Amino acid sequence: MGHVKILAIETSCDETAVAVLECSGGLESPSFKVLGNSLLSQIEIHKEFGGVVPMLAKREHEKNLPVLLEKTLAEAGLDLENPDINLIAVTSGPGLEPALWAGIAFAEGLGKRLSKPVLPVNHMEGHILSVLYKGAKSPSQTLEFPALALLVSGGHTEIVWVRNFGEYEILGQTRDDAVGEAFDKVARILGLPYPGGPEIARLASVSRKRIAVNRDFPDAVRERATGIRFPLPMLHSKDLDFSYSGLKTAVLYKTKELGTMSEETREDIARAFEDAAIGILVEKTRMALEANEAKSLIVGGGVSANTYLQSELKKLMENFPETSLLFPERTLTTDNAVMIGIAAYIEYEKHNEKLPSARILAEGNLSF
Ligand code: KG4
Numbered sequence: 595m596g597h598v599k600i601l602a603i604e605t606s607c608d609e610t611a612v613a614v615l616e617c618s619g620g621l622e623s624p625s626f627k628v629l630g631n632s633l634l635s636q637i638e639i640h641k642e643f644g645g646v647v648p649m650l651a652k653r654e655h656e657k658n659l660p661v662l663l664e665k666t667l668a669e670a671g672l673d674l675e676n677p678d679i680n681l682i683a684v685t686s687g688p689g690l691e692p693a694l695w696a697g698i699a700f701a702e703g704l705g706k707r708l709s710k711p712v713l714p715v716n717h718m719e720g721h722i723l724s725v726l727y728k729g730a731k732s733p734s735q736t737l738e739f740p741a742l743a744l745l746v747s748g749g750h751t752e753i754v755w756v757r758n759f760g761e762y763e764i765l766g767q768t769r770d771d772a773v774g775e776a777f778d779k780v781a782r783i784l785g786l787p788y789p790g791g792p793e794i795a796r797l798a799s800v801s802r803k804r805i806a807v808n809r810d811f812p813d814a815v816r817e818r819a820t821g822i823r824f825p826l827p828m829l830h831s832k833d834l835d836f837s838y839s840g841l842k843t844a845v846l847y848k849t850k851e852l853g854t855m856s857e858e859t860r861e862d863i864a865r866a867f868e869d870a871a872i873g874i875l876v877e878k879t880r881m882a883l884e885a886n887e888a889k890s891l892i893v894g895g896g897v898s899a900n901t902y903l904q905s906e907l908k909k910l911m912e913n914f915p916e917t918s919l920l921f922p923e924r925t926l927t928t929d930n931a932v933m934i935g936i937a938a939y940i941e942y943e944k945h946n947e948k949l950p951s952a953r954i955l956a957e958g959n960l961s962f
């Protein structure tokens with residue numbers, strides 16, 4: 595089993611990403627070396643619209659892809675005209691369809707020109723398998739099955755049962771907005787720029803520190819400290835589903851009720867929202883871990899960068915010593931092409947290197 599070189603392309607949302615990976619070890623001990631990796635975020639372009647505009651994203655991907663390809667191949671030391679790669683991987687869904695099509699058309703064109711197979715990859719599988727990359731911060735991190743995955747991003751909020759590579763089952767998901775989307779919408783309500791997750795988290799941490807420093811309140815009585823609290827949405831639904839649109843509306847009403855707010859009050863609202871939005875993720879994860887004996891808990895997607903979520907999950911895991919908590923490398927938490935290459939390698943190994951060769955279709959709602 596030699597090395598497999600994969601050129602991976604990701605365009606499902608507002609990040610154009612290209613990577614070249616050298617993969618080895620097979621399904622037993624998969625190992626990845628990133629030879630080249632470039633990413634262009636379109637955040638600045640979509641900022642003024644308060645969210646991602648699909649047709650605008652498509653146009654930007656089309657513009658960026660040739661540039662990023664050249665840059666990535668050069669970084670990997672590969673011939674630009676005839677790069678020594680085994681296959682091309684591209685995200686086929688879920689995501690914004692116009693954006694996905696930009697990546698697929700580019701990958702297929704390239705595949706034809708270079709006579710290389712093109713493999714479609716499920717973006718969510720990419721997020722799950724991103725933990726297979728052993729970086730400087732996680733040199734010995736190993737994924738053991740069965741595993742649970744908590745996937746939290748701007749488009750998804752899911753708890754997935756991962757029986758093995760390629761064997762996924764969604765145990766619960768959001769019925770309306772994704773958690774990252776809720777962070778973005780609440781940020782807008784508070785007049786903060788897009789993407790709102792890091793902005794809300796920053797304000798919330800100021801509120802949290804102020805409460806801790808000033809009065810040393812435990813979490814449960816923060817409500818009385820600031821007078822602002824939102825209930826955990828879907829706490830009593832008895833399933834593993836989520837709902838974030840009611841929480842967002844509750845924040846909207848609260849800000850209307852308060853009228854002009856001091857900076858401290860905005861921080862307290864951000865903190866109360868984060869308490870509820872993250873609190874319910876942790877509660878449902880606890881329920882999932884109680885009902886299923888998992889050897890690993892994988893946390894992926896943009897919201898996994900949230901430090902409050904990270905610290906609450908670490909606390910939670912003290913109750914589940916048999917389960918190891920796995921986060922991807924920091925740079926792989928948000929959308930990237932490395933995770934797409936990783937998922938492609940696993941597919942390639944699973945199919946004994948015989949790849950399906952149907953036309954690739956963009957599937958905005960692609961599930962597992
Ligand atoms: O995975 P990702 O890069 O893109 C997809 O949605 O697929 O996730 C982006 C989302 C955005 O909604 C952003 O606000 C959120 O992740 N996010 C955060 C944090 N950093 C990014 N949410 C909460 N806390 C953060 N620190």
Ligand code: ZN
Pocket residue numbers: 717721747895896928929
């Ligand atoms: Zn994503």
